[in-house]
């Protein structure tokens with residue numbers, strides 16, 4: 350295959366092993382889109398583009414002699430797994446686009462690999478078997494994503510393109526690199542993103558271009574991040590699209606033309622999401638997660654509920670509907686614009702309050718000492734010990750934890766156990782097909798006294 354070792358020439362002096370090749374047996378999958386193998390000297394190799402049980406030639410891409418582990422790409426398959434397919438995407442492979450991790454695995458096998466990662470993290474970090482976590486051990490595809498091998502779901506409603514400074518062409522970043530892989534078309538991009546034709550335009554002077562295609566509305570958005578001192582290109586698109594610019598010094602987003610937000614639909618409601626604010630990328634994700642959280646929490650009229658890390662107010666809105674006029678919902682979110690969006694989106698609910706700031710500092714300041722229900726949907730790093738301890742002290746009947754990183758989830762579940770909570774059910778959804786990412790929803794309840 351086509352990659353050249355990046356800095357093989359400095360190898361001998363620095364003890365680097367970059368460019369070194371080993372024929373190895375591939376062991377189990379590991380968290381992060383790679384599998385584990387060992388060099389003949391016993392050094393751990395994290396190998397991309399391989400599958401468990403295969404025999405491959407792995408070429409080292411990062412690491413030196415004596416390092417705890419090396420990173421490598423499978424550049425030749427000696428014995429292939431039955432789960433292997435020819436990657437449908439022409440930009441996938443060693444040294445190429447870093448966006449997808451499992452293009453070379455059958456769709457069902459991708460979900461099994463993700464399930465193995467979740468099971469391993471639960472066991473290692475929370476000491477839980479799938480049965481103990483109330484999980485059936487499967488990763489469920491989103492409706493419509495169960496396609497035959499070779500067909501790829503077009504699920505990415507938000508694509509961050511990097512611009513090659515030499516050509517002005519938009520592409521995608523290579524794995525763990527700032528280099529740009531120029532692409533004519535990203536197979537997992539949603540149709541609405543494709544229509545914007547970002548890959549066909551000249552973006553000279555831009556650092557990156559983000560394309561957004563909202564779900565349930567025709568709103569489309571292009572967010573430009575210029576290189577210092579560059580002029581904005583004239584963006585003439587063949588449909589009404591809002592164009593925004595990221596200030597390279599402050600990171601603030603400025604409107605060039607059109608609306609500074611898109612309107613997304615979920616759970617029967619329209620949510621305004623400002624540029625830079627969080628919204629789930631898979632078009633089915635918001636509905637799937639709301640359903641899983643509500644089925645887990647079973648809100649009742651009159652309940653008091655917390656929506657932590659609430660973004661534009663997705664779960665707060667769903668909870669507000671269900672707890673009714675006698676209930677109340679408090680959302681907490683760090684992002685200023687997201688808070689403005691959440692307040693706007695939920696303005697029709699007088700019993701919803703959104704506080705701005707970090708959960709760690711705002712929650713103690715609210716003076717809340719008890720609540721009926723909690724949903725938390727933290728960033729990849731998870732909630733952490735202090736926040737989990739505080740949440741465990743509020744006496745919630747049920748807690749729903751929405752997690753995009755199974756390792757952070759498993760660590761926090763162990764903290765919840767210290768706080769007197771057990772996992773009642775866990776569900777996993779493949780909301781990021783072709784990549785190693787996976788979304789989980791864990792529902793917790795207090796351990797019964799004397800249990």
Ligand SMILES: C[S@@+](CC[C@H](N)C(=O)[O-])C[C@H]1O[C@@H](n2cnc3c(N)ncnc32)[C@H](O)[C@@H]1O
Nearest residue numbers: 627658659660663682683684707708726727728
């Ligand atoms: C995974 S998103 C969830 C958003 C929302 N629940 C949704 O589904 O659309 C995580 C959110 O947490 C916010 N955030 C990150 N760190 C935070 C913190 N320490 N305190 C409060 N919010 C935080 C981010 O701005 C982001 O909106």
